[in-house]
Amino acid sequence: MTSAQHDPMNAEVSVALGEDFLDVREAVRRICKDYPGSYWRELDERRGYPTEFVNALTRSGFLGALIPEEYGGSGQPLRAAAVVLEEINASGCTASPAHAQMYIMGTLLRHGSEAQKRRYLPRIASGELRLQAFGVTEPTTGSDTTQLKTRAERRGDVYVVNGQKVWTSRALHSDLMLLLARTTPVDKVRKRTEGLSVFLVDLKDAAARGIKITPIKALINHNTTEVFFDNVEVPVENLIGEEGLGFRYILDGMNAERILVASECIGDGRWLLRKGVEYANERKVFGRMIGQNQGVQFPLAQAYAELEAADMIARRAAALFQAKRPCGADANMAKLLSAEATWHAAEATMQTYGGFGFAQEYDIERKWREVRIYRTAPISTNLILAYISEHVLGLPRSY
Numbered sequence: 001m002t003s004a005q006h007d008p009m010n011a012e013v014s015v016a017l018g019e020d021f022l023d024v025r026e027a028v029r030r031i032c033k034d035y036p037g038s039y040w041r042e043l044d045e046r047r048g049y050p051t052e053f054v055n056a057l058t059r060s061g062f063l064g065a066l067i068p069e070e071y072g073g074s075g076q077p078l079r080a081a082a083v084v085l086e087e088i089n090a091s092g093c094t095a096s097p098a099h100a101q102m103y104i105m106g107t108l109l110r111h112g113s114e115a116q117k118r119r120y121l122p123r124i125a126s127g128e129l130r131l132q133a134f135g136v137t138e139p140t141t142g143s144d145t146t147q148l149k150t151r152a153e154r155r156g157d158v159y160v161v162n163g164q165k166v167w168t169s170r171a172l173h174s175d176l177m178l179l180l181a182r183t184t185p186v187d188k189v190r191k192r193t194e195g196l197s198v199f200l201v202d203l204k205d206a207a208a209r210g211i212k213i214t215p216i217k218a219l220i221n222h223n224t225t226e227v228f229f230d231n232v233e234v235p236v237e238n239l240i241g242e243e244g245l246g247f248r249y250i251l252d253g254m255n256a257e258r259i260l261v262a263s264e265c266i267g268d269g270r271w272l273l274r275k276g277v278e279y280a281n282e283r284k285v286f287g288r289m290i291g292q293n294q295g296v297q298f299p300l301a302q303a304y305a306e307l308e309a310a311d312m313i314a315r316r317a318a319a320l321f322q323a324k325r326p327c328g329a330d331a332n333m334a335k336l337l338s339a340e341a342t343w344h345a346a347e348a349t350m351q352t353y354g355g356f357g358f359a360q361e362y363d364i365e366r367k368w369r370e371v372r373i374y375r376t377a378p379i380s381t382n383l384i385l386a387y388i389s390e391h392v393l394g395l396p397r398s399y
């Protein structure tokens, strides 16, 4: 191993085992009880947004877990927020309609001015404002973020934004969007990571201001959209941090995002596995429970072992993050391993359910569709493997 970055053994951190943050887990479970499978099935059918569920979460204060107390949040450690997301999905609910607020807010918290923080964070914590939309991905550049084409040109007191984003989830259910746009053309910067900037874009009256938001019909109900910017004026005071340093700011938030998404994913894996095991212990074919067959048991057991391993790395990543130690490798591994483990749990449970896995009333097919996302977004498996290859193993950069 050549990188000093992946050096968790030297970090003075401790990792709690078992059900950590038990009071948080119990409180989240209580909220989730009111939103059974039928609630999510109905939303899935009409591609609706779980407004009531997100409102209940907001009222509980959990969505503001990472916002410091001085700005109206509860100032919890990252692991507490990860536990919230894990428990939501382990209860059969879906955290993705609200999860982005937890990690997007971090960019504002770390790099925003005091005035911006005072203006927005308390209202985000109270639920008055939703900061749920994250505009990074573009149709023509995909994972190659620094090549993005959306331009923000300074004209006096405003930046004028033109361009297009794709897969901007929750844009129709958010008051604000965190937008990454190019402020200096790529041929005028030394490194292509320079010249990108981050803005808080107000989505109120979007259409009247040149922002067109179009829903994308997708495999899952993710409320995701395409967003078009046509000469959209963004006040200079909505620039976060320094102009040109936006890529760095976004990267700064990625470890937290990976850790939170990994935990959410593990929650889904746990729910799916529980369903698979219950069914294997109930369903009788050939005069015995199907769970008696090793062909049914082993994929479930394999998924369990993988989920436990992913959970351990996710906890280690969160502990390193909290201790302000390098955690890029662990955060990426947690995301990678949880995505694979949960996909294996989904496949094992789908197979265990036989034909009934396809019936919507059991929620297996819906969760099976939903958990496929973790292998692609917010970062695809290959890009994580490329990160580990280069930054942990010291192999040549492959792209």
Ligand SMILES: Cc1cc2nc3c(=O)[nH]c(=O)nc-3n(C[C@H](O)[C@H](O)[C@H](O)COP(=O)(O)OP(=O)(O)OC[C@H]3O[C@@H](n4cnc5c(N)ncnc54)[C@H](O)[C@@H]3O)c2cc1C
Pocket (backbone or CB within 6 Å): 133, 134, 135, 136, 137, 141, 142, 143, 144, 166, 167, 168, 169, 170, 218, 222, 224, 373, 376, 377, 378, 379, 380, 381, 382, 383, 386, 398, 399
């Ligand atoms: C439901 C959904 C919600 C999303 N929400 C958001 C959001 O809110 N905000 C946002 O900004 N984005 C969002 N995304 C976008 C998501 O982050 C991207 O889809 C993802 O990062 C992959 O980018 P891409 O789709 O452009 O794939 P591409 O970059 O085109 O890649 C296609 C495939 O090629 C592989 N590949 C590309 N380059 C390499 C390489 N050098 N080596 C090996 N393999 C490579 C990738 O791993 C992938 O499998 C969302 C996507 C989905 C599907």
